Amino acid sequence: MEHASQPGPAITIEDLTVRFSTPSGTLAALDGLTGSVASGELVAVIGPNGCGKSTLLRAIAGLLAPSAGRIGLGPDGSPPRAGDGRIGLVFQQPRLLGWRSALDNVALPLELNGTPRDERHQAAERALAQVGLADDSVGALRPRELSGGMQQRVALARSLVTDPPVLLLDEPFSALDALTRDAFDVQLEALWLARRRTVVLVTHSVGEAIGLADRIWVVTPRPGRVAADIRVPLARPRRSGLSGDPGMAAVEAEVRQALAAVHAPELEGWAEPGREATA
Amino acid sequence: MRFLARRLGFIALSAAAFLAVWKVIVVIGGYPEYILPAPEVVVARAMEAIQNGTLQPHLAATLEESVIGFMAGALVAIAIGILLAKSLTAERVLSPYLVAAQAIPILALAPLLDIWFGGGLTARVVICALIVFFPIAIATMVGIRSTDPLLVEMARANGARPDQLTRLLELPSALPVLFGGLRVGVTLAVVGAVVAEWAGASIGLGVLINIADRGLFDTPLMFVALASLAVLGLTFYGAVLIGERVLIPR
Numbered sequence: 001m002e003h004a005s006q007p008g009p010a011i012t013i014e015d016l017t018v019r020f021s022t023p024s025g026t027l028a029a030l031d032g033l034t035g036s037v038a039s040g041e042l043v044a045v046i047g048p049n050g051c052g053k054s055t056l057l058r059a060i061a062g063l064l065a066p067s068a069g070r071i072g073l074g075p076d077g078s079p080p081r082a083g084d085g086r087i088g089l090v091f092q093q094p095r096l097l098g099w100r101s102a103l104d105n106v107a108l109p110l111e112l113n114g115t116p117r118d119e120r121h122q123a124a125e126r127a128l129a130q131v132g133l134a135d136d137s138v139g140a141l142r143p144r145e146l147s148g149g150m151q152q153r154v155a156l157a158r159s160l161v162t163d164p165p166v167l168l169l170d171e172p173f174s175a176l177d178a179l180t181r182d183a184f185d186v187q188l189e190a191l192w193l194a195r196r197r198t199v200v201l202v203t204h205s206v207g208e209a210i211g212l213a214d215r216i217w218v219v220t221p222r223p224g225r226v227a228a229d230i231r232v233p234l235a236r237p238r239r240s241g242l243s244g245d246p247g248m249a250a251v252e253a254e255v256r257q258a259l260a261a262v263h264a265p266e267l268e269g270w271a272e273p274g275r276e277a278t279a
Numbered sequence: 280m281r282f283l284a285r286r287l288g289f290i291a292l293s294a295a296a297f298l299a300v301w302k303v304i305v306v307i308g309g310y311p312e313y314i315l316p317a318p319e320v321v322v323a324r325a326m327e328a329i330q331n332g333t334l335q336p337h338l339a340a341t342l343e344e345s346v347i348g349f350m351a352g353a354l355v356a357i358a359i360g361i362l363l364a365k366s367l368t369a370e371r372v373l374s375p376y377l378v379a380a381q382a383i384p385i386l387a388l389a390p391l392l393d394i395w396f397g398g399g400l401t402a403r404v405v406i407c408a409l410i411v412f413f414p415i416a417i418a419t420m421v422g423i424r425s426t427d428p429l430l431v432e433m434a435r436a437n438g439a440r441p442d443q444l445t446r447l448l449e450l451p452s453a454l455p456v457l458f459g460g461l462r463v464g465v466t467l468a469v470v471g472a473v474v475a476e477w478a479g480a481s482i483g484l485g486v487l488i489n490i491a492d493r494g495l496f497d498t499p500l501m502f503v504a505l506a507s508l509a510v511l512g513l514t515f516y517g518a519v520l521i522g523e524r525v526l527i528p529r
Contacts, residue, residue, distance in 0.1 A: 061436055083438020095433040099451050099528065109437040111447070142528070158437075 009036040010166055010198035011060060012077055015069035017223075018055050029055040031223030032069070039165075040196035044209035046255070047219030047227075048263055053202040054092075056224065057168045060200065061089050073166065085113065088159030088197075090172040094151040096143040096158075102150075103128070103139035106157045113162070120161075127157040132187060149180045156188075169201045173208075185211055189237055206255050210248055211238050218258040228258035282524060283517075290513070316499040321506065324499035333487075333500075338507050340483040341472045344400065345511065348407020348475075349468035353461060356412045360419025360457075361445060370420075381413045385471065389478035398479050406478065407471035411464035418460025422453025458523040465515040469508055484508050 016033040019026050029052040037043045045053050058064040060071055062080035073080050073087075080087060096105045103124050104111075110120035128139055131153040143151055152172060159167060169188075173181040189212055192199060203209050209216045210232055218228040234247050298318045304310075305317045312320060328334040359377075363370045389406050396402035426449045434448050450457075476485030484504045491500035 063432060063436055082435050085438065087436075089433075089436045091429070091433065093429060095429050097430065097448070097451070099454075108434075108447075112434070112438045112440075112443055 009072075010039040010041070010074060011037040011200065012072040013056075013060070013069070014071075016056070016059060016066055016071060017068035018052070018059055018064055019067040028067075028223035030059070031225060033219075033225050034069075035217060035226050035229065037198055037200060039198055041214050042192055042199040042201065042212060044201045044203055044213035044216045045219060046203055046206065046209050046216055046259065047224065048221050048259075051219045051221050051262075052224030053219060054170050056219075057089065057170050057200065057202055060166075061087050061168055083109075083112070085162055086164055086166055088162065088164040088167045090152075090156050090159045090167070090169045092171045092174055094143065094148075094155040096151055096154060098143050101140050101142060102133070102146065102154045105143065105154055106139075106161050108158060109162050123161050124157070127161040128154070130160055130191060131157045133157065149176055149184070152176065152184075164197070166198045166200075169199065171202050171204065174204065181208075186237075188212065193236060206252060206259070210234070210251050210255065216251075216255055218255065218262060220262045227262045228255075230254050230258065283521070286517070286520070313496055313498045316502060321499050321502040324497075325503040325506070328500060328503055334503065334507065336482055337484050337487040337504070338511075340480075341469070341476070341485070341508070342511060344403040344407055344475060344483065345468040345472040345515070347400075348404045348471055349411050349465055349515070351404060352408030352411035352468070353415050353464060355408065356415035356460075356464070357419050357457070359412075360416040361423060361450075363416065363420040364423035364449075365441075365445070377413065377416065380409070385410050385474050386477075389474050393475070393479040402478075403472065403475035403480060403483075406475035407468055410467045410471035410474070414463040414467070415457070415460040418456050418458075418463075419453060422456030422460075423449045425456065426452045454523075454527050458519065458527065461519050461522075462516060465519050466512050468515060469512045473508065484511075 013033060013035050016030050017028065018030045019028045021027075033052075033056065035043075045056065047053055055064065059066055060073075060080060062082040062084065071080055072078060096102075097108070100108070103121060106124035106127050107115075107120040110123055115123070125134075125139065128134065133139075133150065133153055138146070138150065143154070146154065152175070156172065173184045176184065185208055192212075201209070201212060213232050216228075216230045216232060217226045218230065219225065220227045230251065232251050234245065234251065301318050305315055308315070316324075325334070359373070363373060385406065388409070392406050392409070393402045396405050423445075430448055430452065431444065434444055439448065472483065473485035473488075476483035477489070480486055484507055487504040488501055491497040491504060
């Protein structure tokens with residue numbers, strides 16, 4: 001199924017607040033976060049540690065119920081429900097089932113929705129091919145027999161196997177080395193260009209965000225809100241030829257400025273090198 | 280197969296060493312046969328008991344009781360273990376009874392169960408099932424509860440229903456712990472069978488021990504019965520190990 005870019009938002013978030021009960025009281029992870037993502041758009045979410053980026057993805061995926069506000073998916077704006085087939089989610093860790101082959105791991109979402117065995121295996125093979133694991137032998141291997149990068153590609157294939165219109169990526173390549181990560185970003189952009197799903201990518205890397213996203217949301221420290229919504233007006237494909245691009249430098253400066261503004265409270269209290277900390 | 284052959288080799292070596300030490304003790308101690316018969320005397324008595332058909336019916340009865348008792352006890356224990364793991368209310372309600380039942384020695388409970396279940400095979404199977412139940416139920420509960428919550432979240436994100444979560448994620452991930460419980464349970468099954476036979480049966484290895492002890496002072500036959508129990512226990516344990524190997528790929 002081809003997902004052509006449709007007019008109108010694929011994800012609408014209005015005044016989203018998510019609070020958690022902790023032993024020391026209530027903790028607000030997100031507070032009044034508002035934004036929308038157009039169909040076929042790739043939005044990167046960037047912000048300091050603990051600002052609620054992953055919480056935002058879990059709420060969009062229907063894994064967390066909003067404490068206040070609402071999230072709507074698709075043209076009808078219906079709220080998400082975990083596993084309703086509209087969302088593919090890739091986590092920071094591959095989260096593969098160690099006792100299953102790579103192919104059976106990829107096929108898991110189809111097994112859960114009752115797809116017959118042959119059909120789901122064919123779909124899983126196609127999904128593995130999409131992420132560059134077309135070799136038959138990879139599908140038969142168990143997760144522990146795969147490198148970290150291959151495991152994460154299998155996890156990506158699992159999120160693609162049901163062909164969901166929305167893909168949520170929670171720092172999917174953060175555990176990989178810089179070179180592998182760059183190569184994966186190139187592949188991710190090519191994958192997205194070939195089939196323009198709506199993508200929300202959580203990342204800590206400004207370079208990755210600029211290299212991949214149409215827009216970048218800079219999120220405040222907890223409780224998270226969108227402090228800046230920065231458009232990235234750069235031609236595609238980007239990942240292979242951005243270095244030294246003046247347009248990229250301008251966007252990077254804007255993102256870093258927005259990040260510095262929200263990061264400032266976090267950095268307060270650090271002593272400068274060579275000086276005594278003052279009371 | 281290579282794993283099995285290696286394991287059997289170790290068992291054979293260990294058995295040979297045990298027999299050698301036993302023989303040395305008999306020779307040095309100069310014990311009479313009715314106190315401690317030598318290994319070759321026991322082997323000869325075993326051959327005789329097999330040839331005249333004394334051993335087989337007792338062995339078959341104990342085998343039947345312990346296999347059916349273990350299967351029944353394990354099935355119920357796994358089901359209850361899943362319930363305990365998934366429902367805090369079930370755990371709070373059932374746990375005191377389970378622990379209390381476990382705290383009462385099965386030897387003390389067996390005569391009552393024998394009366395309740397009519398003294399036949401059913402009574403012996405129930406006693407056997409009861410003794411294997413606790414370690415397997417607890418292992419199932421602990422195994423399921425130790426499922427990685429990140430995997431549970433992944434499965435939920437992919438639309439897993441509660442029954443699918445249990446079948447496709449929690450039970451497979453609990454298997455290593457569950458098999459720990461099955462290993463303990465399967466050896467207890469033999470103990471349960473003997474206790475049940477002592478509580479009221481006319482056949483079984485437990486009964487054969489009683490006959491050899493009280494009626495005949497046939498200590499070599501008693502050793503034959505004990506060795507048969509040990510072989511049964513080892514065979515059951517080996518079967519569980521093979522199941523573990525098949526179901527938990529390394």
